[in-house]
Amino acid sequence: MDPRKFSDLVIFHRVSAERSFTAAARxxxxxxxxxxxxxxRLEADLGLRLLSRSTRSLAPTAAGERLLxxxxxxxxxxxxxxxxxEQLREEPGGRLRVTCGKHAADTLVWxxxxxxxxxxxxxxxxxxxxxxYVDVVAERFDVGIRLRDDLEMDxxxxxxxxxxxxxxVGAPWYLDSCDPPVTPRDLSxxxxxxxxxxxxxxxxxxxxxxxxxxxxxVSPSLIVNDGDALIGAACAGMGLAYMLEVLxxxxxxxxxxxxxxxxxxxxxxxxxxxxxSRRHPxxxxxxxxxxxxxxxxxxxxx
Numbered sequence: 001m002d003p004r005k006f007s008d009l010v011i012f013h014r015v016s017a018e019r020s021f022t023a024a025a026r027x028x029x030x031x032x033x034x035x036x037x038x039x040x041r042l043e044a045d046l047g048l049r050l051l052s053r054s055t056r057s058l059a060p061t062a063a064g065e066r067l068l069x070x071x072x073x074x075x076x077x078x079x080x081x082x083x084x085x086e087q088l089r090e091e092p093g094g095r096l097r098v099t100c101g102k103h104a105a106d107t108l109v110w111x112x113x114x115x116x117x118x119x120x121x122x123x124x125x126x127x128x129x130x131x132x133y134v135d136v137v138a139e140r141f142d143v144g145i146r147l148r149d150d151l152e153m154d155x156x157x158x159x160x161x162x163x164x165x166x167x168x169v170g171a172p173w174y175l176d177s178c179d180p181p182v183t184p185r186d187l188s189x190x191x192x193x194x195x196x197x198x199x200x201x202x203x204x205x206x207x208x209x210x211x212x213x214x215x216x217x218v219s220p221s222l223i224v225n226d227g228d229a230l231i232g233a234a235c236a237g238m239g240l241a242y243m244l245e246v247l248x249x250x251x252x253x254x255x256x257x258x259x260x261x262x263x264x265x266x267x268x269x270x271x272x273x274x275x276x277s278r279r280h281p282x283x284x285x286x287x288x289x290x291x292x293x294x295x296x297x298x299x300x301x302x
Contacts, residue, residue, distance in 0.1 A: 015035060218242075
């Protein structure tokens, strides 16, 4: 490609984003006339009208919209790459944006994140705690922490936490009133408390024993979308709840709930850090992953 044409495309993209020749010229540090002439030259080279102009408005034509659909992600990726390259220096300064759910934040991410920022105040840290699914590439996060599911193409996943396990729990007096389940299929005779995840779906109840995996689709008598409400409902005797064992541990220790189907709930890999394989790891990012591993290594456990 003619290098001049690439420059013209970048200027066309900026004009379309600003919806103004004047604003685009100001942001690029050139004259309004130069920007206008560049767009006219690009249109002449392509033989197509790319912008619809009037005295009050400026908008891409159908051809312009089609060109922008290709240009926008390419320019965004180049901008991100340049930003990453600018942070590749010996000192771990620059920006570090991390996203995770509340449980991961409380038990794993915040201790590591806060320790890293305290040791390196030159890092501009941002921790976003939310239970919805986050597209780390589209929302410009450096790394996300979550239980590993099927990852998107071009994503890298690194284990950063200890193994976890799920538990099916219910109030003792609820289980005294009926026969406790012995196999996952027995759940069909029980009141169950469903959990609606951030994607709006009911979380499945998955089990495994002796290499045999089984997923049960329960018909919940109650549905919640909050972990505290989930364990609270189980403690209140509203049925059986399926959750991470670590979340149920305080209630189990206090005898407010008891666990069933223990032999169907083996440990599974815990939290993973996931990030785009297309982004070069910055020094701050590398230090964060190292700090996460240190938080969960046996020598640092208390």
